Amino acid sequence: MKSLFSKYYRDLFLSSRLFIAVGICVSLFLFSFFLPWLGDLPYLCFWVFIALLVLDFILLFRIRKGVFLRRDLPERLSNGDENELTIYLENFYAFAIRIGIIDEIPFQFQKRDLWFKSQLKAQEKKKIAYTLRPTKRGEYVFGRVRLFVRSPLGLISRRFNFGTEVTVPVYPSFLQLRKYELMAISNRLTEIGIKKIRRVGHSLEFDQVKNYVQGDDYRSLNWKATARKGELMVNSYVDEKAQHMYCIIDKSRTMKMPFEGLSLLDYAINASLVLSNVALIKEDKAGLITIAERTGSVVAADRRATQLGKIMSVLYKEKTRYLETNLEALYLSIRNVVKQRSLLVFFTNFESMSAMNRQLPFLKRIAKYHLLLIVFFENTELKVISEKPARDVEGIYIQTIAEKFAYDKKLMVKELARHGILSLLTPPDKLTVNVVNSYLAIKAQQKI
Numbered sequence: 345m346k347s348l349f350s351k352y353y354r355d356l357f358l359s360s361r362l363f364i365a366v367g368i369c370v371s372l373f374l375f376s377f378f379l380p381w382l383g384d385l386p387y388l389c390f391w392v393f394i395a396l397l398v399l400d401f402i403l404l405f406r407i408r409k410g411v412f413l414r415r416d417l418p419e420r421l422s423n424g425d426e427n428e429l430t431i432y433l434e435n436f437y438a439f440a441i442r443i444g445i446i447d448e449i450p451f452q453f454q455k456r457d458l459w460f461k462s463q464l465k466a467q468e469k470k471k472i473a474y475t476l477r478p479t480k481r482g483e484y485v486f487g488r489v490r491l492f493v494r495s496p497l498g499l500i501s502r503r504f505n506f507g508t509e510v511t512v513p514v515y516p517s518f519l520q521l522r523k524y525e526l527m528a529i530s531n532r533l534t535e536i537g538i539k540k541i542r543r544v545g546h547s548l549e550f551d552q553v554k555n556y557v558q559g560d561d562y563r564s565l566n567w568k569a570t571a572r573k574g575e576l577m578v579n580s581y582v583d584e585k586a587q588h589m590y591c592i593i594d595k596s597r598t599m600k601m602p603f604e605g606l607s608l609l610d611y612a613i614n615a616s617l618v619l620s621n622v623a624l625i626k627e628d629k630a631g632l633i634t635i636a637e638r639t640g641s642v643v644a645a646d647r648r649a650t651q652l653g654k655i656m657s658v659l660y661k662e663k664t665r666y667l668e669t670n671l672e673a674l675y676l677s678i679r680n681v682v683k684q685r686s687l688l689v690f691f692t693n694f695e696s697m698s699a700m701n702r703q704l705p706f707l708k709r710i711a712k713y714h715l716l717l718i719v720f721f722e723n724t725e726l727k728v729i730s731e732k733p734a735r736d737v738e739g740i741y742i743q744t745i746a747e748k749f750a751y752d753k754k755l756m757v758k759e760l761a762r763h764g765i766l767s768l769l770t771p772p773d774k775l776t777v778n779v780v781n782s783y784l785a786i787k788a789q790q791k792i
Contacts, residue, residue, distance in 0.1 A: 448487025
């Protein structure tokens with residue numbers, strides 16, 4: 345008896361069409377008291393309704409597996425990107441059905457109304473695709489998929505449950521990483537904002553002397569070799585390789601600020617991953633350092649095939665801490681780990697001149713031994729407020745404060761430049777493009 349209950353009753357759901365039919369039958373019985381000419385019509389409608397209900401039940405429950413469903417999940421999700429998921433459906437019934445699907449997606453998405461409706465003809469197969477955009481790294485638990493099936497009669501629905509709980513990790517934005525790689529291969533980087541940087545002068549790394557071919561730079565002609573061989577010869581140069589580049593990520597409370605669902609820390613992590621990949625493509629050595637009140641993870645610069653995976657694994661676990669950044673600890677770590685002159689890209693955020701001035705002595709000491717690029721963020725909300733016309737005294741006051749904060753950011757850029765420190769002030773949504781452009785410009789100008 346218990347198995348019969350679980351087999352039928354628990355998966356049986358009443359539809360709105362059934363309640364409408366019941367309402368019609370009840371109305372006919374009520375009207376029959378005042379309208380004798382209705383006669384046996386209420387009884388006839390009632391028994392027709394019962395017969396259709398039984399028929400609907402038999403149609404839906406007569407076969408054990410009337411439909412098949414499979415939810416296809418990627419091995420991992422990309423943080424801050426639209427990730428595509430698919431639901432594969434197959435109808436084994438001999439008639440067309442209407443379906444409703446509830447996918448129990450992780451609680452982090454805060455969606456309780458993810459409901460898909462569709463129709464399947466007899467023996468038809470179909471795919472339903474949808475996207476999810478995670479905004480935090482970590483483990484996401486997907487529950488079961490609930491499928492509700494209705495026959496053409498539509499009086500009741502049968503529920504099918506598919507799948508089990510599945511845990512999918514959300515990693516830093518590897519989809520963005522692939523996009524940059526594909527654009528670089530197809531030579532279409534300008535479409536996503538990457539500028540073509542003109543190289544200044546020659547690289548210092550000599551490769552070989554070769555025969556002159558049309559298109560070679562005539563300034564590279566080797567006149568001694570030309571005289572000996574009797575034909576034009578040119579010196580061939582290659583880009584300097586194996587230069588060290590470290591991404592340094594601030595994990596303090598200043599990086600907790602949100603922008604379009606993602607924290608500044610997550611924007612910095614995504615940009616660091618892309619920048620490390622670009623550096624490895626350029627045959628430089630990429631490394632990573634994280635810092636808060638103390639030094640966190642350290643990945644020594646390397647250009648092995650496994651380096652990017654190692655950096656991604658470290659970035660996956662990083663979380664915001666709630667104390668102030670200890671740049672003295674960062675300076676000591678850099679002196680211990682980074683033994684040769686390197687490019688250090690420091691992702692942080694300064695909200696006031698006083699905050700930057702507290703850290704400036706340590707930044708100057710770091711810049712004495714390495715090429716330091718400070719990357720910090722524009723407050724786009726303050727920019728919107730400062731550009732909006734004020735309508736009252738309170739609005740003028742708020743606008744003035746917003747303009748002061750925006751002006752302080754520009755002063756920080758000038759102050760850093762005065763001490764020989766490179767800086768990049770950027771909106772969070774343009775961080776990746778701007779930091780890659782800065783790296784390519786530094787490489788082209790041979791500053792490292």
